[in-house]
Amino acid sequence: MNKYARAEPHSGFTHLKQIISLAGKDKKHWIYHSGIDTLYEQSGFKNVMQAKGCVFDWQCKKCGRLERVLPKQFSLDRIRGVAENIPLCDGCGKVMRPNINMRGDLDWDDRKATKQATALEEFLARDDIRKHSVTVLEIGAGPAQPLAREYAEQFLKNDKYRCCLIRINPVKERTSQFANEHATFDQLVKKNRVA
Numbered sequence: 001m002n003k004y005a006r007a008e009p010h011s012g013f014t015h016l017k018q019i020i021s022l023a024g025k026d027k028k029h030w031i032y033h034s035g036i037d038t039l040y041e042q043s044g045f046k047n048v049m050q051a052k053g054c055v056f057d058w059q060c061k062k063c064g065r066l067e068r069v070l071p072k073q074f075s076l077d078r079i080r081g082v083a084e085n086i087p088l089c090d091g092c093g094k095v096m097r098p099n100i101n102m103r104g105d106l107d108w109d110d111r112k113a114t115k116q117a118t119a120l121e122e123f124l125a126r127d128d129i130r131k132h133s134v135t136v137l138e139i140g141a142g143p144a145q146p147l148a149r150e151y152a153e154q155f156l157k158n159d160k161y162r163c164c165l166i167r168i169n170p171v172k173e174r175t176s177q178f179a180n181e182h183a184t185f186d187q188l189v190k191k192n193r194v195a
């Protein structure tokens with residue numbers, strides 16, 4: 001938590017803004033983010049979908065309260081090995097938990113993520129988006145955590161969009177486990193190649 005609280009956007013976020021601005025002022029964009037930090041928000045991006053939630057949003061399992069809790073309200077006593085100042089719900093007084101979707105997490109409150117996803121889907125369904133080519137920049141997405149990668153590739157698979165997928169800094173961890181990935185990707189590219 002403290003690591004996320006200390007994190008500052010690196011120059012890549014500025015470069016991404018520059019790349020988007022090069023596309024022209026009339027070009028619209030969305031960020032699909034599988035990370036749980038707020039670096040896109042901190043960098044000034046407005047349309048952000050966080051697929052796994054955000055480490056600074058906290059939820060109450062008892063009464064359903066969901067709110068942004070500033071990092072300074074939470075701390076860890078490393079000597080005693082206990083968390084201190086765990087946020088308590090203003091509504092019912094119970095202990096809150098981070099609004100992060102952990103694997104198999106049935107208690108995750110997905111209302112915020114669903115609202116973001118709906119807004120993104122409405123954006124993608126707009127006529128002025130579907131009439132034009134969609135450029136997807138997939139940045140730093142690896143096969144071990146394939147959420148962002150699979151989301152990016154769906155535009156290649158979907159005939160509704162004329163899509164260009166640009167893969168930047170692909171993470172190649174455990175590549176032997178994903179030996180067939182390149183073959184699949186090559187098939188997608190071949191299918192969408194303009195003659």
Ligand SMILES: [Zn+2]
Nearest residue numbers: 060063089092
């Ligand atoms: Zn509560």
